[in-house]
Amino acid sequence: MYENYTRQALPSRKYRELIGTAICVFNSNNSFIIENILRVDPTGQYEWNKLIDNPNRG
Secondary structure: OOEOOEOOOOOOHHHHHHHHHHHHHHHHHHHHHHHHHHHHOOOOOOOHHHHHOOOOOO
């Protein structure tokens, strides 16, 4: 429940590992999609910063 570096209650180590892995995979896939959008954008209307910060991706 506790780790040496914090006194805060934490989920199990296995659960944190699973969540961390899911976040990393999502971030990698999201970046891949954005890179492809930028690569095929003939007009240059898209920018990396605007796509990565866009909450309306869906």
